[in-house]
Amino acid sequence: MSTSTAALAGFDLDAAWQLHPQVSVRPERFGALLYHFGTRRLSFLKSPALLTVVSSLASQPSARAACGAAGLSDRELPAYAQALATLAAGHMICPRAAA
Amino acid sequence: MSVTAVSRPASLVQEFRSGLDAPICLTWELTYACNLSCVHCLSSSGRRDPAELSTAECKRVIDELERMQVFYVNIGGGEPTVRSDFWELVDYATAHQVGVKFSTNGLKITPEIAARLAGSDYIDVQISLDGATAEVNDAVRGAGSYEMALRAMQHLAGAGFAGFKISVVVTRHNVGQLDAFKAIADRFGAQLRITRLRPSGRGADVWDELHPTAAQQRQLYDWLLAHGESVLTGDSFFHLAGYGEGLPGLNMCGAGRVVCLIDPVGDVYACPFAIHDAFLAGNVRGAGGFAEVWRSSELFTSLRSEQSGGACTSCSAFDACQGGCMAAKFFTGLPLDGPDPECVRGFGAQALAAAGEAPLPRPSGDHSHRTRRAVPVTIGPRPADGARAPDRPRAADGLSAGEGSRAAGPRSLPDRACDQSPLAGFSPHP
Numbered sequence: 250m251s252t253s254t255a256a257l258a259g260f261d262l263d264a265a266w267q268l269h270p271q272v273s274v275r276p277e278r279f280g281a282l283l284y285h286f287g288t289r290r291l292s293f294l295k296s297p298a299l300l301t302v303v304s305s306l307a308s309q310p311s312a313r314a315a316c317g318a319a320g321l322s323d324r325e326l327p328a329y330a331q332a333l334a335t336l337a338a339g340h341m342i343c344p345r346a347a348a
Numbered sequence: 349m350s351v352t353a354v355s356r357p358a359s360l361v362q363e364f365r366s367g368l369d370a371p372i373c374l375t376w377e378l379t380y381a382c383n384l385s386c387v388h389c390l391s392s393s394g395r396r397d398p399a400e401l402s403t404a405e406c407k408r409v410i411d412e413l414e415r416m417q418v419f420y421v422n423i424g425g426g427e428p429t430v431r432s433d434f435w436e437l438v439d440y441a442t443a444h445q446v447g448v449k450f451s452t453n454g455l456k457i458t459p460e461i462a463a464r465l466a467g468s469d470y471i472d473v474q475i476s477l478d479g480a481t482a483e484v485n486d487a488v489r490g491a492g493s494y495e496m497a498l499r500a501m502q503h504l505a506g507a508g509f510a511g512f513k514i515s516v517v518v519t520r521h522n523v524g525q526l527d528a529f530k531a532i533a534d535r536f537g538a539q540l541r542i543t544r545l546r547p548s549g550r551g552a553d554v555w556d557e558l559h560p561t562a563a564q565q566r567q568l569y570d571w572l573l574a575h576g577e578s579v580l581t582g583d584s585f586f587h588l589a590g591y592g593e594g595l596p597g598l599n600m601c602g603a604g605r606v607v608c609l610i611d612p613v614g615d616v617y618a619c620p621f622a623i624h625d626a627f628l629a630g631n632v633r634g635a636g637g638f639a640e641v642w643r644s645s646e647l648f649t650s651l652r653s654e655q656s657g658g659a660c661t662s663c664s665a666f667d668a669c670q671g672g673c674m675a676a677k678f679f680t681g682l683p684l685d686g687p688d689p690e691c692v693r694g695f696g697a698q699a700l701a702a703a704g705e706a707p708l709p710r711p712s713g714d715h716s717h718r719t720r721r722a723v724p725v726t727i728g729p730r731p732a733d734g735a736r737a738p739d740r741p742r743a744a745d746g747l748s749a750g751e752g753s754r755a756a757g758p759r760s761l762p763d764r765a766c767d768q769s770p771l772a773g774f775s776p777h778p
Contacts, residue, residue: 284419
């Protein structure tokens with residue numbers, strides 16, 4: 250899908266994002282399990298910090314702000330941006346306007 | 349720190365091996381009643397059990413699953429749709445954020461029902477089909493079952509239900525039809541799901557004749573590799589990882605760790621292929637309900653501890669196949685810490701030959717139809733390639749391995765097998 254390709258090519262940290270409305274999140278000791286009822290796909294968040302970021306996307310003006318609020322350093326940002334890009338490609342998170 | 353968010357299977361496997369607070373998904377067989385008498389039915393279904401969970405009891409289980417945040421349940425049977433409260437329970441589950449994927453032979457999938465199902469994101473349907481032609485399918489599932497399944501598929505496709513599943517249990521007689529199954533799925537806009545034949549339930553009686561030969565296993569493995577994630581397997585072929593390159597999925601046994609089975613009377617087993625007292629963890633009717641069984645039962649606690657690989661640990665393929673399927677070993681009389689009966693290195697076949705005619709464990713229950721419905725078990729000519737595992741007489745019940753098929757029950761198979769495996773539907777993203 251074109252949106253997936255775009256998301257993988259570069260994740261827009263400055264855009265407003267949110268968890269996809271059809272996605273259910275279950276916190277786990279390693280992070281969280283995500284299940285998308287539309288695509289019926291399962292995914293994993295491999296760190297509690299990433300769960301914090303994903304959970305706060307909807308209440309923060311941008312993904313970058315969500316990462317900052319979770320206490321991530323600039324050095325950690327690229328890895329988290331990549332993780333968010335992967336989630337966007339799988340439609341686990343989506344641009345807020347498109348919801 | 350962990351860099352990637354999503355799926356890095358390698359290290360998650362350790363987390364899963366030690367068990368989660370709740371299953372990722374589970375199989376729930378709602379009834380032993382079935383209109384069919386498939387020769388390989390893994391739950392030996394046919395007749396309803398008078399002690400099956402009532403509607404109210406089922407709803408209590410759903411309430412628990414909601415509290416435990418189980419994303420979805422794989423409902424099977426028997427033929428689950430013959431329960432008069434089936435649709436009520438489906439509605440109850442989806443209203444409580446528990447998704448439903450149910451397996452059916454197609455009996456009740458009318459155009460009206462199909463339209464209703466197509467309207468919900470929280471419902472997925474899996475139609476069982478064990479032959480790409482009526483001849484091959486009906487030999488295992490009974491006369492008319494192919495036509496019934498295809499009619500259901502037409503109704504689902506006609507109602508706009510995209511991506512429903514067509515679930516195939518791979519046998520010696522349909523392994524050559526994989527491309528034809530794929531074509532059927534493509535024709536209906538469905539997704540193909542193929543799973544492993546287990547020697548569980550009535551499957552124990554026909555396993556010797558129906559399980560793929562060694563040469564066919566290789567053929568299957570190559571086909572799976574070529575089709576990647578476009579075909580679902582419920583991770584049920586992880587024993588084939590011994591060939592080399594792993595198949596999509598986590599390649600581990602999730603029994604009692606991330607999946608389990610609730611049977612129609614509320615008994616909780618480690619997995620749908622292991623309906624035997626040796627794998628019975630408890631019952632949802634107990635004081636602590638399902639959660640207590642999942643979290644604290646002696647059996648599940650033990651399955652989550654380090655398992656011994658026994659003789660297999662010295663094999664170079666062990667890291668890949670993990671010794672294979674526990675249920676397949678158990679019901680063929682092999683030790684749980686030894687090779688899978690279908691070990692790709694041939695150690696399973698050797699072990700079976702060495703085991704000789706020792707009595708095999710029988711499933712705990714048998715709800716097969718009593719009327720000896722002549723199951724059309726002309727299971728076709730035996731392949732002449734000589735590569736198959738040695739057949740052994742079934743000393744346990746006096747039936748010789750080949751005449752298999754007591755009369756019997758139904759249900760479709762291993763549909764859910766490991767499908768419930770969390771791993772099912774799970775795609776390792778880059």
